[in-house]
Amino acid sequence: MAIFVDENTKVIVQGLTGGQGRFHGLRNRDYGTKIVGGVTPGKGGENVEGIPVFNSVKEAVAATGATASFIVVPPKFAPAAIIEAAEGGITFIVCITEGIPAHDEAVTYNRLVEEFPGVRLLGPNCPGIISPGKCNIGITSGDIALPGGPVGIVSRSGTLTYQALHELSQQGIGQTTCVGIGGDPVPGTNFIDCLAAFEADPETKAVMMIGEIGGSEEERAAEWIKTNMTKPIVSYIAGVTAPAGRKMGHAGAIISGTKGTAQAKMDALAAAGVHVCLNPTEAGEKMVEIVKSL
């Protein structure tokens, strides 16, 4: 089994006729993902290498029965595209757009929670999701993933997501699903959402969790892990040696205290029983050891 998306998931691409949308949409289809349509206002009736294009999500969903959408549109238009997807009947939205204003993300997220409680948003500013051998939505290179499980991956960093997939695949360890949640201020899906789904998925036997400095999502996940997670977790937090970030006036210090540093995150995760590793390679090796002992 996989989490969130599998071989039956029908996907539309909002922005399929743009350069990035076309490139990644077609790559996703080549991987075997059921890309059933595209949406570009004003280009309904056209097609991109056989994929029909519709004027709106609503039309696309009516014609194809899609339940998932891959959003590849510029930051100015992405919040409206997300809401349009939810209104059109999509229940799983992947938005890779980078550069959406934080206030727009906050408004969009809260609208989804309030008006469309059944809808899950992944991203924005994330690499997407891949259930190897079944479905790839986003910008991950499918050939670095290995089908068959038993490891689930959840990561806040785009390129480190690929790195994690690569480390495991090279060792012959497959993945059930790899979720890139993205590092924007208001992510639609967080670590805990993914950890809970992996905990409930019988085919996932262990989880790799990749975090980075800033925010407190890793610390919150650590709290959740303590009481809810029975499967082993290996984690790597990027940024131990990163230059000190901008300090946001007094407000940042008042809210975060000592939270947010790589060390604080690693300590919190270690205290929750997570295997904390110092670099992606070490994390890969630790996971091999765990999988072999299962």
Place this chain on the structure above:
Amino acid sequence: MDLFEYQGKQYFSKFGIAVSPGDIADTVEQAVEVAERVGYPVVIKAQVKVGGRGKAGGVKLANTIDEVRTHASAILGLDIKGHVVHRVWVERSSDIAKEYYASFTLDRPNKVHLGMLSAQGGVEIEVVAEENPEAISFVSIDPLRGLDLAAARKWVDEAQLDEVAQEQAAELLVKLYECYTKGDCDLAEINPLILTPDNKVHALDAKVTLDENASFRHPEWEEFRATETEDPREKMAKERGLNYIGLDGTVGIIANGAGLAMSTLDVVNQVGGTAANFLDIGGGANADVMASALEVINADPKVKAIFVNIFGGITRVDEVANGVLEALRRVTISSPIILRLDGTNAVEGRAIIAPHVSATLITEPTMLDAARRAVELANA
């Protein structure tokens, strides 16, 4: 983007938030002119984007024209924690009865806005937060509903602001929230927000951080961008659209994605090296971007080896490979380049590099191997 205090105050003014009358000055004579215009006594404040200005001698009270000359000439040119003062803000001095604290920022864990208000503002606010957290009144604001006057009135009461200040403070907080949201701030902070002996409430300081992702709807931010001063390496990088932070080590680093770039720093450090910089070429990096990145790193004399760590997603490795070759044609790169290429179109990318491999253009199969090689060459 962090604003200078004076820019923050100008930004506040646009939203109707009361600040002291004043103006900027880049010379002693300009400072005198402003002081004469706004009236004595005046406060002369160094404009630097770093805290602790007062303690460093960057904020002075002047009662006479001579005092303005003395203090302005002392402050202009002053070095405050590595920031040289090129500009001062001169404003009419305010008598202070009470100092409060107010700010709005994003509450990331709860995905709503967070307001903070305290009747115990001033320079020690962080100490207050640590030792006496109940002295700060936190309010969660739903981004869909905002902050209205009724809620603000309740809030100033809960924060135990003085009775005489409450109505004015509530109105000011609504305006500050407008500034924070409509003005696309990551942070809008007033410390201190003061009550004067004649019962007026106004902002004595301004700390504003703008969300650069919202630049497309704020053409007026161009003037703020023009005053940004930075490390010459960072300036060169920014002009080329690169996310660069200068450091002091010897291994130049180029990676795609902030996470991978941070991880590259970690790994270089773990194998005994030091990073010269953090450079994220972002998603979708093409040949031009790669060439620019190599040029920026090459301009740093401390760099002894350049580690290019690419894992293609949106970024296509074949384009990166072409970028490396293009850069080598454009400029003489003075340090060896160690390449680690994986991900989208990696096979094509490696094939492009293969005929050019030499003692100064090296490829390694893994991130760890590449880090070791780069550190070995940098330390040789």
